[in-house]
Amino acid sequence: MEWLHDFINLIFPANCAACGNILMRNERIICSECIYHLPKTDFHLIHDNPVARIFWGRIMIEQATAYYFFNKGSRFRRLIHELKYQGRQDIGYELGRAFGHDLLNSGFRDIDMVIPIPLHRNKLRRRGYNQSESIAGGIAESMDKPVSTTSVIRVSQTGTQTRKSRYERWLNVKDVFRVTEPLLLAGKHILLVDDVLTTGATMEACAAVIQEVKGTKVSIAALAVA
Ligand SMILES: [Zn+2]
Numbered sequence: 001m002e003w004l005h006d007f008i009n010l011i012f013p014a015n016c017a018a019c020g021n022i023l024m025r026n027e028r029i030i031c032s033e034c035i036y037h038l039p040k041t042d043f044h045l046i047h048d049n050p051v052a053r054i055f056w057g058r059i060m061i062e063q064a065t066a067y068y069f070f071n072k073g074s075r076f077r078r079l080i081h082e083l084k085y086q087g088r089q090d091i092g093y094e095l096g097r098a099f100g101h102d103l104l105n106s107g108f109r110d111i112d113m114v115i116p117i118p119l120h121r122n123k124l125r126r127r128g129y130n131q132s133e134s135i136a137g138g139i140a141e142s143m144d145k146p147v148s149t150t151s152v153i154r155v156s157q158t159g160t161q162t163r164k165s166r167y168e169r170w171l172n173v174k175d176v177f178r179v180t181e182p183l184l185l186a187g188k189h190i191l192l193v194d195d196v197l198t199t200g201a202t203m204e205a206c207a208a209v210i211q212e213v214k215g216t217k218v219s220i221a222a223l224a225v226a
Pocket of ligand 1: 030
């Protein structure tokens with residue numbers, strides 16, 4: 001079937017989602033050169049890393065990491081934009097798979113279930129998809145763990161976070177999430193997944209409601225840290 005693949009590619013060449021160059025036959029979604037240059041943090045290999053420190057003194061979590069640095073103007077920033085606003089869930093899934101593969105070789109391998117940070121249903125309806133869900137799906141596939149997208153929901157819509165102080169943002173998110181299936185979560189080690197981590201307030205709020213369920217532990221994985 002290789003001739004067919006080549007033929008289709010000749011007529012509809014697939015382009016790298018990061019740099020726009022035409023992909024080679026062995027490349028998927030992102031070209032090898034871009035993958036090589038994506039700004040990995042390798043924080044999952046260090047327990048007290050800068051992402052874990054964001055949560056110090058705020059909430060007890062097992063482990064926290066982010067896969068990439070969210071550098072302005074980088075190819076990675078373009079990928080995140082395509083993922084969040086252009087419907088490119090395949091990007092989230094592909095990067096999630098790579099992320100999950102790396103997490104397997106770290107202390108994160110002990111998780112039981114992957115949960116993406118939920119969007120409010122109105123926002124989900126507007127955007128059509130939850131970008132964190134595709135990242136979580138890729139992670140879960142590589143780690144061979146289940147994903148739950150229904151056990152935690154977002155019950156209130158938060159306004160824009162960008163012009164608020166850290167404390168205001170925290171107030172803004174602290175009653176945002178609700179656990180709908182506590183029996184499913186009880187006793188489990190949950191890996192919470194988000195796209196870009198900034199202040200950590202959203203993750204903190206979501207982790208807090210999960211930890212109200214008996215015996216749960218929470219670890220945190222963001223695709224990128226700003
Ligand atoms: Zn590229």
